[in-house]
Amino acid sequence: MTFDETLAExxxxxxxxxxxxxHVCPTFFAWRSDSPTPHxxxxxxxxxxxxxxxxxxxxxxxxxxxxxCSHCLTWCKPEIDIATIxxxxxxxxxxxxxxxxGLDEMALAIKQYHxxxxxxxxxxxxxxSIKKKKEGKSLFYFTGCTAAYREQEIASSTVELLESLGxxxxxxxxxxDEWCCGSPLFRTGDIELGLEQARHNTQMLNELDVExxxxxxxxxxxxxxxxxxxxxxxxxxxxxxxxxLLDEIKDHLPAADxxxxxxxxxxxxxxxxxxxxxxxxxxxxxxxxSNLTExxxxxxxxMCCGNGAGLxxxxxxxxxxxGMERVQQAKQSGASILVTxxxxxxxxxxxxxxxxxxxxxxxxxxxxxxRSRKVKTH
Amino acid sequence: MLDSKTVKKLHKRLVSIVGTDYVHQQETDRVxxxxxxxxxxEAKLRSGEILPLADLIVYPATREEVSAILVAANEMEIPxxxxxxxxxxxxxxxxxxxGIQLDLKRMSKIYEIDNxxxxxxxxxxxxxxxxxxxxxxxxxxxxxxxxxxxxxxxxGFIATRSGGSMSSLYGKIEDLTLGLEVVLPDGSIIxxxxxxxxxxxxxxxxLFIGSEGTLGVITEATxxxxxxxxxxxxxxxxxxxxxxxxxxxxxxxxIGINPSIVRLYDPEDAAMSFSMHFEFEEGHCMLLLGFDxxxxxxxxxxxxxxxxxxxxxGTDLGEGPSKRWWEHRxxxxxxxxxxxxxxxxxxxxxxxxxxxxxxxxxxxxxxxxEATGAIVMSHFSHMYQNGGSIYMIFFTSQPDAETAWAIxxxxxxxxxxxxxxxxGTMSHQHGVGLSRSTYVDDELGSAFQVLKKIKESLDPKGIxxxxxxxxxxxx
Numbered sequence: 091m092t093f094d095e096t097l098a099e100x101x102x103x104x105x106x107x108x109x110x111x112x113h114v115c116p117t118f119f120a121w122r123s124d125s126p127t128p129h130x131x132x133x134x135x136x137x138x139x140x141x142x143x144x145x146x147x148x149x150x151x152x153x154x155x156x157x158x159c160s161h162c163l164t165w166c167k168p169e170i171d172i173a174t175i176x177x178x179x180x181x182x183x184x185x186x187x188x189x190x191x192g193l194d195e196m197a198l199a200i201k202q203y204h205x206x207x208x209x210x211x212x213x214x215x216x217x218x219s220i221k222k223k224k225e226g227k228s229l230f231y232f233t234g235c236t237a238a239y240r241e242q243e244i245a246s247s248t249v250e251l252l253e254s255l256g257x258x259x260x261x262x263x264x265x266x267d268e269w270c271c272g273s274p275l276f277r278t279g280d281i282e283l284g285l286e287q288a289r290h291n292t293q294m295l296n297e298l299d300v301e302x303x304x305x306x307x308x309x310x311x312x313x314x315x316x317x318x319x320x321x322x323x324x325x326x327x328x329x330x331x332x333x334x335l336l337d338e339i340k341d342h343l344p345a346a347d348x349x350x351x352x353x354x355x356x357x358x359x360x361x362x363x364x365x366x367x368x369x370x371x372x373x374x375x376x377x378x379x380s381n382l383t384e385x386x387x388x389x390x391x392x393m394c395c396g397n398g399a400g401l402x403x404x405x406x407x408x409x410x411x412x413g414m415e416r417v418q419q420a421k422q423s424g425a426s427i428l429v430t431x432x433x434x435x436x437x438x439x440x441x442x443x444x445x446x447x448x449x450x451x452x453x454x455x456x457x458x459x460x461r462s463r464k465v466k467t468h
Numbered sequence: 469m470l471d472s473k474t475v476k477k478l479h480k481r482l483v484s485i486v487g488t489d490y491v492h493q494q495e496t497d498r499v500x501x502x503x504x505x506x507x508x509x510e511a512k513l514r515s516g517e518i519l520p521l522a523d524l525i526v527y528p529a530t531r532e533e534v535s536a537i538l539v540a541a542n543e544m545e546i547p548x549x550x551x552x553x554x555x556x557x558x559x560x561x562x563x564x565x566x567g568i569q570l571d572l573k574r575m576s577k578i579y580e581i582d583n584x585x586x587x588x589x590x591x592x593x594x595x596x597x598x599x600x601x602x603x604x605x606x607x608x609x610x611x612x613x614x615x616x617x618x619x620x621x622x623x624g625f626i627a628t629r630s631g632g633s634m635s636s637l638y639g640k641i642e643d644l645t646l647g648l649e650v651v652l653p654d655g656s657i658i659x660x661x662x663x664x665x666x667x668x669x670x671x672x673x674x675l676f677i678g679s680e681g682t683l684g685v686i687t688e689a690t691x692x693x694x695x696x697x698x699x700x701x702x703x704x705x706x707x708x709x710x711x712x713x714x715x716x717x718x719x720x721x722x723i724g725i726n727p728s729i730v731r732l733y734d735p736e737d738a739a740m741s742f743s744m745h746f747e748f749e750e751g752h753c754m755l756l757l758g759f760d761x762x763x764x765x766x767x768x769x770x771x772x773x774x775x776x777x778x779x780x781x782g783t784d785l786g787e788g789p790s791k792r793w794w795e796h797r798x799x800x801x802x803x804x805x806x807x808x809x810x811x812x813x814x815x816x817x818x819x820x821x822x823x824x825x826x827x828x829x830x831x832x833x834x835x836x837x838e839a840t841g842a843i844v845m846s847h848f849s850h851m852y853q854n855g856g857s858i859y860m861i862f863f864t865s866q867p868d869a870e871t872a873w874a875i876x877x878x879x880x881x882x883x884x885x886x887x888x889x890x891x892g893t894m895s896h897q898h899g900v901g902l903s904r905s906t907y908v909d910d911e912l913g914s915a916f917q918v919l920k921k922i923k924e925s926l927d928p929k930g931i932x933x934x935x936x937x938x939x940x941x942x943x
Contacts, residue, residue: 099805099808099809102514102808103803103804103805103808104803105513105514106503106509106510106511106513106514106803106808107510107802107803108505108510108555108557108616108619108801109505109553109554109555109618109619110618110619110798110801110802111618112618112619113595113597113598113618113619122527122573122574122576122593123492123497123500123501123525123527123571123573124500124501124503124554125492125496125497125500125501127500129503130500130503133499133500133503133513134496134500136513136514137499137516140516141516142516142517142518143495143499143518146494146495146496148494148495148496148497149496152496152500165618166802167798167799167802168802168803168804386601
């Protein structure tokens with residue numbers, strides 16, 4: 091049985107809740123129906139557990155519409171983690187070979203190319219120039235697929251920034267061959283293929299002679315620091331998110347005058363999933379002379395960007411609608427710069443930002459400050 | 469349920485109005501969208517029952533689309549159940565005769581705030597909390613804060629004649645609604661202009677406020693706004709019994725004070741809600757008061773209220789219990805292990821009466837409800853100059869579904885009968901829906917024929933939310 095009695099009880103409670111969290115569910119926002127909602131998904135699973143109804147093709151679609159952003163959990167007094175429950179159910183559906191076809195393609199791409207974008211593996215990091223330094227704290231930068239292929243500014247800014255701060259950076263290339271971290275697979279229930287990536291990465295990372303691993307992607311951060319160990323794959327060196335690393339040395343970071351106010355979008359995997367809220371804010375305040383303004387929905391109440399857990403793969407228009415709303419919330423704060431700390435979030439938010447909002451990832455912002463260049467907004 | 473040929477024809481017609489994406493026919497969608505917040509629905513879902521399903525769900529975005537859908541339903545004589553947030557507690561949105569569920573959630577535009585007139589105009593499908601937060605951003609409050617605020621929407625507020633926890637000061641939705649747009653069953657769109665008062669015959673707005681989708685579909689409304697209060701202050705008193713607490717409340721209103729919050733918990737509810745957090749004498753009732761306004765006004769109201777409470781035997785407990793209730797006011801709405809295990813079911817019969825009848829209604833209802841073996845605890849809330857509401861809360865747990873649903877019905881039947889016998893009215897703010905539908909005849913008496921005739925005139929084919937509000941019940 092997939093769900094033990096405790097989980098089954100939680101699912102039953104969620105299934106018949108008077109919808110206390112629905113108002114923050116991003117897929118409810120996108121569809122405006124009671125189907126793609128936390129209680130809708132719980133009801134599907136509850137009915138399956140007690141034998142009322144099997145999960146049909148439409149039910150599968152509803153379950154795979156969940157962004158696993160865990161915003162519902164913020165508003166759930168009984169603390170029912172429906173995202174994790176949905177992920178459990180996805181594992182069953184993947185094992186039964188019933189996941190949506192669009193995700194088969196994504197999984198196949200990761201299997202073949204070690205990235206979900208079907209890009210040649212050889213070109214993953216070979217474009218990044220690394221200085222051959224002999225001194226400084228040694229860090230391995232696990233770039234992640236999105237910064238490697240889609241948001242290369244983030245990867246290049248990260249390397250340039252960290253090197254300028256005195257770190258000795260190495261990246262996945264040649265013998266130290268970085269694969270997809272497996273996050274898209276873990277989150278969509280494909281544990282088997284996810285673990286294939288994880289085992290490779292664990293072995294590769296554990297053979298490295300570096301002091302720490304740094305990541306810019308919260309999806310990577312979560313799987314490396316939580317999912318890998320949960321499956322017995324323990325890394326022998328610390329994994330640091332770039333925001334934590336920069337926060338630790340914030341006194342050494344430069345400060346600059348930014349044109350317009352800055353606001354910060356909490357990535358779900360960094361905030362709600364990893365409880366890192368202050369580090370990126372501390373960094374932004376340091377480099378901008380405290381020019382940070384918050385959105386109404388912030389920290390553990392931050393709206394998801396819409397780019398997670400396969401939603402953009404399966405339902406691009408709805409994902410963009412969510413991203414657009416988050417951009418509107420940023421604009422409503424009066425900010426002209428939206429900073430996030432996630433290549434995936436940046437990718438979505440920038441695509442919806444229009445001409446009156448500049449979207450930057452955290453290392454990009456810090457690098458801009460370091461270059462003492464006024465960040466011109468549109 | 470409709471035959472497959474009719475469903476096919478209807479589907480085609482609805483798709484021509486709103487497009488393919490907004491007509492849902494699949495069973496999963498129909499099951500998930502049948503889910504309202506009626507405790508009996510929730511108990512049935514938990515126990516594995518399937519709620520009544522519509523044949524199709526349609527999601528219009530404009531008044532014109534609503535109109536075209538009603539024209540189609542009228543021509544084809546198909547039942548149509550409007551759905552707002554699906555947060556009703558009386559089964560009002562359950563499509564018990566199948567047909568169409570007309571879901572208004574896509575109609576979520578907030579059009580404008582009029583600062584000069586202090587009003588807000590929005591489509592019916594906007595969720596309550598989104599509307600309130602928008603008002604807050606402009607320095608206003610709707611003054612309408614039902615516990616369901618995160619799930620219920622504007623159309624549902626109005627259709628069920630709902631009330632918020634601060635209705636003593638701000639009023640219920642019938643007091644807050646200035647303008648209304650309604651699509652009638654024949655598809656015609658009518659507007660009740662937004663005006664503070666008028667003398668042009670009967671107030672037609674009030675015909676549709678509380679009509680629960682039986683007379684038409686509310687598509688847009690203009691509500692009053694209030695400036696966010698400079699001060700919100702809390703005060704709490706314990707009283708030795710219901711009578712002394714009610715007397716204090718009555719006298720507070722009598723001298724012209726309108727607290728924003730007035731809640732008197734009977735000994736059982738006081739023990740349940742506050743004894744874990746505050747010291748007060750066992751067996752005492754708990755009165756919570758809240759005051760909104762500018763500081764000078766609040767000072768005056770609070771001082772006078774404190775005097776009245778002291779003069780009626782109250783013990784001053786400071787702001788603690790009242791403030792705690794405010795900060796945790798949504799907590800009781802969440803499911804708990806106790807209330808969702810096995811065949812457990814709890815519900816609230818929210819009744820209303822004038823002061824001269826209120827205590828008798830309370831004692832009579834409590835007596836008959838407890839006679840079924842149910843746990844009963846109550847509070848008086850939503851109090852006014854002339855009387856107020858009682859939340860008669862009950863809980864029962866039975867070994868099997870059949871017994872549980874039967875006991876549940878008996879508690880309702882006996883509770884409402886006792887209320888009516890003592891001169892109370894069976895619903896203050898939750899509406900009628902399905903759970904109270906069979907009592908409307910007794911409640912309204914000879915006046916019911918007026919409502920029936922209006923229904924026959926506006927909806928001669930009886931397509932609008934049949935079986936609710938005691939109207940259009942089919943065999």
